[in-house]
Every structure is written in structure tokens, then in C-alpha cells.
Amino acid sequence: MNGSxxxxxxxxxxxxxxxxxxxxxxxxxxxxxxxxxxALSKGTSNxxxxxxxxxxxxxxxxxxxxxxxxxxGGAPGIDGMTVEELRPYLKGQWLDIRxxxxxxxxxxxxxxxxxxxxxxxxxxxxxxxxxxxxFIQQAIAQVLTRVFEPTFSTHSYGFxxxxxxxxxxxxxxxxxxxxxxWVVDVDLEKFFDRVNHDKLMARVARVVKDKRVLxxxxxxxxxxxxxxxxxMETEEGTPQGGPLSPLLSNIMLDDLDKELERRGHRLVRYAxxxxxxxxxxxxxxxxxxxxxxxxxxxxxxxxxxxxxxVDRPAKRKFLGFRLFKRKGEVAIGxxxxxxxxxxxxxxxxxxxxRNGQLEEVLKEINTYTCGWIGYFQLTDTPSVFQExxxxxxxRLRQLLWKRWKNPHTRQRNLVKLGVPxxxxxxxxxxxxxxxxxxxxxxxxxxxxxxxxxxxxxxxITERYHQLRTT
Numbered sequence: 001m002n003g004s005x006x007x008x009x010x011x012x013x014x015x016x017x018x019x020x021x022x023x024x025x026x027x028x029x030x031x032x033x034x035x036x037x038x039a040l041s042k043g044t045s046n047x048x049x050x051x052x053x054x055x056x057x058x059x060x061x062x063x064x065x066x067x068x069x070x071x072x073g074g075a076p077g078i079d080g081m082t083v084e085e086l087r088p089y090l091k092g093q094w095l096d097i098r099x100x101x102x103x104x105x106x107x108x109x110x111x112x113x114x115x116x117x118x119x120x121x122x123x124x125x126x127x128x129x130x131x132x133x134x135f136i137q138q139a140i141a142q143v144l145t146r147v148f149e150p151t152f153s154t155h156s157y158g159f160x161x162x163x164x165x166x167x168x169x170x171x172x173x174x175x176x177x178x179x180x181x182w183v184v185d186v187d188l189e190k191f192f193d194r195v196n197h198d199k200l201m202a203r204v205a206r207v208v209k210d211k212r213v214l215x216x217x218x219x220x221x222x223x224x225x226x227x228x229x230x231x232m233e234t235e236e237g238t239p240q241g242g243p244l245s246p247l248l249s250n251i252m253l254d255d256l257d258k259e260l261e262r263r264g265h266r267l268v269r270y271a272x273x274x275x276x277x278x279x280x281x282x283x284x285x286x287x288x289x290x291x292x293x294x295x296x297x298x299x300x301x302x303x304x305x306x307x308x309x310v311d312r313p314a315k316r317k318f319l320g321f322r323l324f325k326r327k328g329e330v331a332i333g334x335x336x337x338x339x340x341x342x343x344x345x346x347x348x349x350x351x352x353x354r355n356g357q358l359e360e361v362l363k364e365i366n367t368y369t370c371g372w373i374g375y376f377q378l379t380d381t382p383s384v385f386q387e388x389x390x391x392x393x394x395r396l397r398q399l400l401w402k403r404w405k406n407p408h409t410r411q412r413n414l415v416k417l418g419v420p421x422x423x424x425x426x427x428x429x430x431x432x433x434x435x436x437x438x439x440x441x442x443x444x445x446x447x448x449x450x451x452x453x454x455x456x457x458x459x460i461t462e463r464y465h466q467l468r469t470t
Contacts, residue, residue, distance in 0.1 A: 053210045055143045057098065065138035066090070068243075069131060077130030078112045086131045097132070104215060108133050108223040111241065126241040129223075137220060138243040140213070145247055147207055152250060153257035158271035159246035165319045166378050168270045169332060172277065173323055175266040176313055176330045180277035182284045185316045186291055187307035191272035192240045192249065196300040197221050200252050220244060246271070252299065259294055268318075275318055284310035321378065331380040339384065342372055343391070350395040352402040352434065358455065361399070365392070366458045373460050377467040385461045396457070397438040397447045417446035 055061060069083060076082050081089065090097075100106040111127030129137065149161065157168035172183075201218055208214060220242070249271055256274070260267045265287065266277040276291070278284045288310055295301045309316070314324035317335035324331055349365050369392075373385065404410045407428040414424035419442045427442040437443055453459070 175277035184276040186274040187304040189304035
């Protein structure tokens with residue numbers, strides 16, 4: 001690769017371990033005819049579409065991209081370079097890399113395949129690009145976002161500036177209030193793994209006219225995936241994990257948004273999660289069938305039949321929330337799965353056998369719960385958070401009781417915390433298990449809410465009310 005990092009860096013352990021063994025496995029070709037590019041979408045001029053290349057490599061855009069990559073952190077790609085090594089490397093090699101980009105000879109590295117568990121079971125495949133490719137992709141994404149943003153639908157909320165999951169949930173709530181009380185919940189099967197490259201690039205080319213940008217984007221789509229030292233070329237998909245992937249997903253699905261708008265539907269889309277609100281189940285089934293045809297015939301995407309359904313919103317989850325009727329109003333709650341995952345994480349953080357000072361344990365818990373309640377502050381069910389607080393404090397009492405170990409230490413600590421000696425002896429002499437004793441009056445009195453507050457534990461309920469009143 002002319003001017004790329006491969007010519008300048010020292011061999012890594014991965015290079016040495018796979019030298020002479022890396023094989024490119026090419027799947028059977030399944031390329032689609034490139035669609036002719038229609039006129040530019042409203043809001044974007046030909047001049048804007050033609051100046052993209054120069055804007056990508058402007059100094060300020062590159063510095064912003066570098067800071068973003070450094071802030072996001074993340075694991076190294078297949079070459080082993082860390083985020084901390086990126087800035088010093090670019091100082092010495094950027095001119096050569098830029099030359100290869102301008103000459104069209106730059107070849108992105110394959111992404112490193114990583115699997116993470118999905119909330120609803122199964123595994124999600126992530127592609128981790130090298131930090132150099134993350135930097136270049138971030139620079140591209142920043143400029144393309146400015147170009148495409150004016151063309152996107154107002155019903156799209158995912159991975160967009162000044163839009164959030166909360167905005168999407170509120171929009172869904174508004175539709176239900178208007179009387180659209182049935183939802184067509186469309187789930188795309190392995191969307192990020194099955195995006196058709198030709199279909200996607202045709203949509204990029206509607207706006208972006210510079211062939212250098214199109215070629216580089218195509219190169220990233222086709223850079224391949226390394227699995228166990230074998231590079232597998234990719235004929236479809238835009239791997240999750242790279243900065244470009246979210247933007248490309250919105251470009252691909254914007255046609256769906258526009259088609260549903262043309263038909264007059266009430267829709268909310270967040271990435272590949274699309275909900276359409278209708279007034280009856282019969283209308284919902286008609287919409288589901290027409291959307292399925294559009295996705296499969298026009299975009300070459302497949303609907304996940306097991307996860308897609310026409311139903312009442314209260315029976316479906318949307319971005320971790322559920323929408324339900326309560327006293328004539330449409331309320332927002334935490335979806336069952338999201339609540340279960342929170343309890344599971346807190347269970348791990350408070351396991352009886354874990355090591356570390358109590359201060360560190362509480363710090364980890366606070367970090368997690370503050371982020372969690374920051375997302376779920378939108379809900380109208382404070383009792384959920386009160387129950388979670390009570391359960392969490394009981395888990396912590398169990399943890400501390402286990403750490404005190406022998407009866408003498410337990411009795412001494414209870415008395416020190418204000419429990420009468422007779423009560424302390426009764427608690428320490430009990431044959432009950434740690435979970436039951438964690439709810440016993442002497443232990444609750446000693447390790448009260450005030451005690452945990454003094455140790456630095458933040459209340460989920462109090463944080464919820466603070467966020468709701470600011």
C-alpha cells in the first residue's frame with residue numbers, strides 16, 4: 001500500500017504469527033446492477049456534492065476527527081496499534097498516507113471480527129477497524145454528515161446530530177395519543193451484515209459526485225474481515241464498529257423513510273429499528289406486507305419474521321422503553337428486558353465473592369446507575385427505581401455481612417453502628433443465610449439508607465427526581 005502505515009511500521013506480533021498464513025477467501029459474487037443516480041435530494045447542491053474530498057482533508061476537520069477517535073478509545077485493529085499511538089504516528093506518516101489517498105492507492109485494512117452478546121440472545125458481530133482507518137472514516141463521516149443531513153427524513157432519529165432515542169420515544173408517544181394505537185414493529189434481519197454495497201453506493205452517489213470519495217467509501221465496504229488469521233472478502237454489509245457505518249445505514253434506509261412519508265404513515269425510525277403507528281390491526285397487517293415487499297424488492301433487505309409484529313405498543317419494546325395506557329394517558333415505562341439487564345449487571349457488581357475496597361465497589365455501581373437512569377429518566381414509573389434502590393441496598397448489606405465473616409466481627413460492627421448488643425447477638429447467632437439476614441431488622445438498622453449515603457452510594461430514585469425537575 002503506497003504511503004500506508006504498512007510500509008513504515010515495525011512488524012507486530014500479529015504479523016509474525018500470521019506471516020505466510022493469511023489467506024483471502026472470496027465468496028461467490030452476488031453483485032447487483034448499480035442503479036442510475038436520480039437528481040440530487042432537496043437541500044444539497046451539486047457544488048456541495050463535488051467539494052467533499054477537499055473538505056475531508058481540511059486541517060480542522062482532521063483535528064476534530066483525531067480528537068473524536070482519541071476520546072472514543074476502543075480496542076486496536078488487526079495491526080495492534082492503540083489509540084495512544086495514533087497521534088505520534090500521524091505526525092511522521094500523514095503526508096505519505098495523504099499522498100496515497102489522493103493517488104487512489106490507499107487500501108484500508110481488514111477489520112477485526114469481534115462478537116458481543118445481544119440483549120435478546122444471540123451474538124452481534126462487530127468489525128473493529130485499525131485506529132488509522134477509524135481516523136480516516138471519522139473524517140469522512142463528519143463531512144458526509146453535513147452533506148446528507150439536510151436530505152434526511154424528520155422521522156429518522158438514530159445517529160444524527162441533535163436527535164436522540166428520547167426524541168424518538170416522545171414522537172411514538174405523540175402518535176399513540178393521536179389515536180394510532182397499533183404499532184407495526186419492523187425488525188431488519190442482520191441489517192448491518194446484509195446491506196447491498198451497490199444499492200448503498202448508488203444512494204451515496206446521488207449526492208456525492210467526487211469519484212475519489214465514492215471509491216474510498218467502496219474500499220471501506222469491501223476491506224474484508226479477518227477471522228483467525230484469514231481475511232474474508234466482503235460482498236455485502238457495513239460492519240458495526242466503524243465511524244462510517246451509522247451514517248451509511250441512514251443513507252440506505254432514507255428511501256424507506258421517504259416511501260412511508262409518501263404514503264402518509266406515522267413512523268419513527270432509529271437506525272434499523274422502525275415503528276409505524278396505525279389505527280387498527282387490519283391496517284397494520286397491510287402496512288407490514290407492503291413494507292416487507294419494499295424492503296426486499298427495492299433495498300434487498302430481509303425482515304426478521306420472528307421479531308417483527310403488529311401489536312399494541314404496550315406489548316412491544318422500543319429502544320428499551322414500553323408505551324402503555326394509564327388513566328387515559330400514554331405513559332412511558334422501562335421495558336422488561338432492559339430492567340432485567342440492569343438487575344443482572346448490579347448482581348455482578350455486588351456478588352458476595354468479589355474483591356476490592358467497598359469504596360471501589362460503590363464507585364462502579366454509581367457509574368453504572370447514573371448512566372442507566374440518565375437514559376431511562378424519560379419513564380413515568382418512579383416505583384421501578386424505588387424497588388431497584390431497595391434491592392441494591394439489600395445486595396450490599398449481604399456483601400458486607402459476608403465480608404465481616406465470623407460472628408465476633410459481625411457483632412462488634414453491629415454494636416459500633418448503633419445496634420443494641422442483644423439485637424446484635426441475635427443476628428450473629430442466627431442460622432439464616434446471608435440474603436435473609438440482609439433484610440433482618442438489626443442489619444437494616446446498622447446498614448441503613450443513611451449509612452450507605454455516608455459511604456457514597458447514590459440513590460437511583462433521588463437521581464431520577466433530580467433529572468425530572470431540571
